[in-house]
Amino acid sequence: MSDHQDRFERLHVAPAYQMVAEAIEREIVAGRIRPGEPIGTESELVRQFGVNRSTVREGIRVLEQGGLISRDTSRRLFACAPHHNRLASRMSRALVLQEVTFRELYETAMVLEIAAIEQAVERATKKDIAALAENVKKTEAAIDDPALVAELNSEFHLLLAKATQNRVLQLAREPTGLLFFPTTELICQKVPNGAARIVEANTMMLNAIRERDKKSALTWMRRHVEDWRKGFERTGKELDQAVDKSYLRAAIR
Amino acid sequence: MSDHQDRFERLHVAPAYQMVAEAIEREIVAGRIRPGEPIGTESELVRQFGVNRSTVREGIRVLEQGGLISRDTSRRLFACAPHHNRLASRMSRALVLQEVTFRELYETAMVLEIAAIEQAVERATKKDIAALAENVKKTEAAIDDPALVAELNSEFHLLLAKATQNRVLQLAREPTGLLFFPTTELICQKVPNGAARIVEANTMMLNAIRERDKKSALTWMRRHVEDWRKGFERTGKELDQAVDKSYLRAAIR
DNA sequence: CACTAGCCTTTGTCCGACAAACAGCGGATT
DNA sequence: AATCCGCTGTTTGTCGGACAAAGGCTAGTG
Numbered sequence A, B: 001m002s003d004h005q006d007r008f009e010r011l012h013v014a015p016a017y018q019m020v021a022e023a024i025e026r027e028i029v030a031g032r033i034r035p036g037e038p039i040g041t042e043s044e045l046v047r048q049f050g051v052n053r054s055t056v057r058e059g060i061r062v063l064e065q066g067g068l069i070s071r072d073t074s075r076r077l078f079a080c081a082p083h084h085n086r087l088a089s090r091m092s093r094a095l096v097l098q099e100v101t102f103r104e105l106y107e108t109a110m111v112l113e114i115a116a117i118e119q120a121v122e123r124a125t126k127k128d129i130a131a132l133a134e135n136v137k138k139t140e141a142a143i144d145d146p147a148l149v150a151e152l153n154s155e156f157h158l159l160l161a162k163a164t165q166n167r168v169l170q171l172a173r174e175p176t177g178l179l180f181f182p183t184t185e186l187i188c189q190k191v192p193n194g195a196a197r198i199v200e201a202n203t204m205m206l207n208a209i210r211e212r213d214k215k216s217a218l219t220w221m222r223r224h225v226e227d228w229r230k231g232f233e234r235t236g237k238e239l240d241q242a243v244d245k246s247y248l249r250a251a252i253r
Numbered sequence C: 001c002a003c004t005a006g007c008c009t010t011t012g013t014c015c016g017a018c019a020a021a022c023a024g025c026g027g028a029t030t
Numbered sequence D: 001a002a003t004c005c006g007c008t009g010t011t012t013g014t015c016g017g018a019c020a021a022a023g024g025c026t027a028g029t030g
Helices: A016-029 A042-049 A053-066 A084-097 A102-123 A126-141 A146-163 A167-190 A194-210 A214-234 A247-252 B016-029 B042-049 B053-066 B084-097 B102-123 B126-141 B146-163 B167-190 B194-210 B214-234 B247-252
Strands: A069-071 A077-079 B069-071 B077-079
Touching: A016 A042, A016 A053, A016 B084, A042 A053, A053 A069, A053 B053, A084 A167, A084 A247, A084 B016, A084 B084, A084 B167, A102 A146, A102 A167, A102 A194, A102 A214, A102 B102, A102 B167, A126 A146, A126 A194, A146 A167, A146 A194, A167 A194, A167 A214, A167 A247, A167 B084, A167 B102, A167 B167, A194 A214, B016 B042, B016 B053, B042 B053, B053 B069, B084 B167, B084 B247, B102 B146, B102 B167, B102 B194, B102 B214, B126 B146, B126 B194, B146 B167, B146 B194, B167 B194, B167 B214, B167 B247, B194 B214
Parallel strands: none
Antiparallel strands: A069 A077, B069 B077
């Protein structure tokens, strides 16, 4: 151990591939490369950065995974604004890997879905309402198919979030929504009238949105999410149990 | 154009580097490689997958960026559960690049912070309360330094979220929190008593948590977030304006 | 027993090469 | 003339080998 005080802090030399990634990222984030614009070819980047193609390619992989750049059918690179679908599934994955409990999920979903319907009542457009109506109609028709009801119910909540016109809220609720979906199927199977109750709740919420009736909307959403919890408990699982790894299959794609 | 119906769908041949990444990812999410366990060396992976080292390295970059694997000081690879800090900054970036408005941010923050303090009142441990108290003390001392007040206020909300013991809620609110922080500094500078009002609100919220007084906690949180909006409007900006790209610098690191 | 020097391994980077896939272009066909 | 087809140059994905720098490990030293 050195007997004098440290004069300098450890300086971190970033690997070249990382610097390549950061340089391109800066250009995109600063808006100097707009979403949709092409980045150069690999050889072009090799020329500009003065590093080897392998190095450039490693940097490209990083950005690609980050969603900042993408390739069209011709595999050419172009910039793009990362869309939340991609991020939401990563977040779901993180939540599962950190073994969060169903209770944490339930409590957060309650908050977010309540907020969503409250804003949706205020701001849903005719188009949003039509999409929700279409969804409810499909769900009615699928009442005997648990998997389909679960999927459609998941879509209902997604459409609801869209109707808020609030993208921040949409992003915030999406990971939770993704993890809810597989359990809903289970509930439809195990709880008598489970699917019917979902159809009823969604119908009532749709009506409430149509009539801009916030109070009714909130009541039905609360009931709907509580129903989920009750159904969940009836399947014999514990609310304080960690969300199963098998849930990732549904959440990720 | 072909005159017969398409019999086959386009089959997607995944590049080798992607298959490497997916293979390792599968092992981790399935739990067969636990967080903290070492992946092999690059040569080891080369041997197992039967591909070139460059290919393996590209796959590794993908996973590294995804937060599923990481390297310790010796640069050896090991699996890890992606932690939300990383994800939250990505989400913030996505929000800014999609040019969400301050209004979307404000409305969502209101919902999430209200939810956070409500749960914090119920579940904050002594340790959580001590951390919050420490934070408030520091903020009082820093009342003349807008940047520091803003940073400490941001930390206050983070500690609050931790006190909920709800990791899903923590993850949901973090991207919003990151984007709030830079504006808070601006507000402290431009609004008379801005910093003092923050200190007051945080002190009252801390007291409310100590006394498990949910009503008071909610009142002060509402006032606190509304104060942010009022302060924001007083700086001359429009609430329906997109969040500035310059905000990323603070949110990302 | 602690400590240091040197060896071995591993990573980051480079070079060069080649097959497959694609875009663009010019010629052939109707 | 417009359309289709095949050719060619370009680009990506992958491979093999190579080397310096940095870190870990081991054996020898005090």
